[in-house]
Amino acid sequence: MYNKKRFSKRYLLILVVVAIALVLVVLAASLKDDRDLNPIEKVAKDTITVVLKVVSAPFNFVHDQFEAMVQKNNLYEKYKELKNKEEQTDSIISQNENLQNEIDKLKDTLDLNTVLSDKVYLNATIVSRNIGYWYDEVTIDKGSKNGIEKGMAVVNPKGLVGQITKVSNYSSTVKLLSNENMSDKISVKIKVKDDYVYGLISQYDSKTNTYTVEGISENVDIEAGSDVVTTGMGTIFPSGLMIGKTQKVTTDNFDLSKVVEVKASVDFDDLDYVTVLKRKTE
Amino acid sequence: MKIFILIVSFLLEGVVSNFVPVNGFFAPLFTLITLIVIYPLFDENSNYYKYAFITGLAYDLFYTDTIIFHAIVFCFMAFLITRMNLVLTDNYINVLIIIAICILIYRCFTYCLLVLVSSITFDIIALILSVLKSLLLNLIYSAIIFFVVKKIQKKYKYKF
Numbered sequence: 001m002y003n004k005k006r007f008s009k010r011y012l013l014i015l016v017v018v019a020i021a022l023v024l025v026v027l028a029a030s031l032k033d034d035r036d037l038n039p040i041e042k043v044a045k046d047t048i049t050v051v052l053k054v055v056s057a058p059f060n061f062v063h064d065q066f067e068a069m070v071q072k073n074n075l076y077e078k079y080k081e082l083k084n085k086e087e088q089t090d091s092i093i094s095q096n097e098n099l100q101n102e103i104d105k106l107k108d109t110l111d112l113n114t115v116l117s118d119k120v121y122l123n124a125t126i127v128s129r130n131i132g133y134w135y136d137e138v139t140i141d142k143g144s145k146n147g148i149e150k151g152m153a154v155v156n157p158k159g160l161v162g163q164i165t166k167v168s169n170y171s172s173t174v175k176l177l178s179n180e181n182m183s184d185k186i187s188v189k190i191k192v193k194d195d196y197v198y199g200l201i202s203q204y205d206s207k208t209n210t211y212t213v214e215g216i217s218e219n220v221d222i223e224a225g226s227d228v229v230t231t232g233m234g235t236i237f238p239s240g241l242m243i244g245k246t247q248k249v250t251t252d253n254f255d256l257s258k259v260v261e262v263k264a265s266v267d268f269d270d271l272d273y274v275t276v277l278k279r280k281t282e
Numbered sequence: 283m284k285i286f287i288l289i290v291s292f293l294l295e296g297v298v299s300n301f302v303p304v305n306g307f308f309a310p311l312f313t314l315i316t317l318i319v320i321y322p323l324f325d326e327n328s329n330y331y332k333y334a335f336i337t338g339l340a341y342d343l344f345y346t347d348t349i350i351f352h353a354i355v356f357c358f359m360a361f362l363i364t365r366m367n368l369v370l371t372d373n374y375i376n377v378l379i380i381i382a383i384c385i386l387i388y389r390c391f392t393y394c395l396l397v398l399v400s401s402i403t404f405d406i407i408a409l410i411l412s413v414l415k416s417l418l419l420n421l422i423y424s425a426i427i428f429f430v431v432k433k434i435q436k437k438y439k440y441k442f
Contacts, residue, residue, distance in 0.1 A: 023354050028399040030342075030349040037347065044343035052296045059297055128296045131345040133309050133389075133412055134396050166347055173347055180402050206408075269303030 035166070036150075042168035049141055049171035052127045119238045120278040122147060126271055127171070136179035138162075140274060143170040151236070153277045159242030159265035160230060161274055172276075177211075178204050178268045187231040188213055188243055190260065192222055198231060199260065201243070209264045210247060216258040222249050228262045238277055283434055284323050287427065288337055291316035296345065298419075308419040309412065313337060314388060315420050317356065318363055318381055319427045322372050322435065327364050334360035355391065359384055374428055381424050382417065389413045 124140035142148050144167050152164045154174045166173040189196040197220050199213040226246045232239025248261040295312040302308045317334055324330040338356030342348045363380060370376040389412050397404045
């Protein structure tokens with residue numbers, strides 16, 4: 001009797017150890033960013049996207065109506081703000097046209113087909129957000145059938161949101177820049193007067209919604225409030241995508257380089273619609 | 283009826299996640315909560331484990347893009363729930379205690395495993411916050427589900 005009990009206890013312990021090892025291996029394999037979804041996962045993902053869109057429709061309707069009501073109260077302030085912006089629009093449009101002409105001429109002269117900032121736009125709606133809490137991921141309602149590919153940059157009107165990590169036929173998973181693994185080593189440039197200084201994002205702090213940018217030379221003066229954008233270097237993001245504005249500049253522990261705290265332009269708590277950018281390759 | 287409650291909670295978790303901020307104060311865990319509250323509706327534990335496994339598998343496939351991770355975690359949670367139900371009677375206060383313990387274990391377990399297999403650095407404050415964020419909304423939801431389950435139990439006299 002005693003032996004049988006001891007045997008079953010030992011058997012249970014082995015079972016638990018094997019189960020934990022199995023979970024670790026499976027989890028490590030499934031969390032790989034370069035993993036492609038298998039056909040079953042693709043069908044499941046597409047199905048839940050459609051179902052969630054249908055189930056969410058009445059809730060979204062109520063939410064939109066409520067938002068519209070709130071916005072109606074600020075209508076006059078909005079009108080004044082838009083009136084001011086309208087006056088500036090004409091000059092911005094003409095400036096934009098001039099710059100585009102210049103880019104086209106330079107591309108012709110240099111015989112370039114694309115530049116780092118060339119991109120194609122695809123709009124998408126977020127259908128579910130950060131389920132499972134730790135993953136910092138959202139699901140959008142556009143997939144490979146809509147032209148989405150793994151690795152594309154995702155933005156909203158305020159700036160860079162994240163990157164497409166998994167794609168099924170009619171939905172995709174976006175890993176947010178707030179994810180620790182995602183925001184690591186993104187190449188960025190900071191505007192200093194009429195020039196740029198280059199650095200790398202080393203981490204994101206969710207409490208303050210700030211990034212830390214490192215690798216900047218000690219003898220550069222960076223003012224608070226300067227724009228921080230992507231450089232387009234590497235294969236991840238096109239250039240010129242807004243990251244945020246500088247907030248605080250300090251030096252590292254060895255007084256060799258500057259460490260810049262950048263306030264993220266995107267509010268990761270408030271994401272509804274996003275745009276997927278495809279970098280032009282031809 | 284058990285399947286219906288589970289499916290509704292499963293979908294509701296996806297819908298509600300859309301209306302709460304990504305890093306906000308409410309983190310829905312409706313599927314796990316429902317799994318805890320509907321335990322008295324099962325005659326056999328083996329059936330309960332099957333439901334937990336399938337629900338976890340659906341969670342993996344539909345929501346988190348992981349492979350059988352939540353299926354195993356939900357089975358483990360089901361095992362804990364059955365053990366706790368052996369010593370605690372079926373009333374709302376005890377259900378609340380089980381929910382609080384399960385949320386704590388679930389968050390710690392998933393976070394520790396993620397720290398082990400990915401390059402996330404361990405942050406005890408983030409872990410505590412995740413548990414606190416999961417408590418309020420889910421305890422309110424558990425009250426609703428508990429009320430529904432009790433109504434069903436009365437109506438069908440425990441036969442499912």
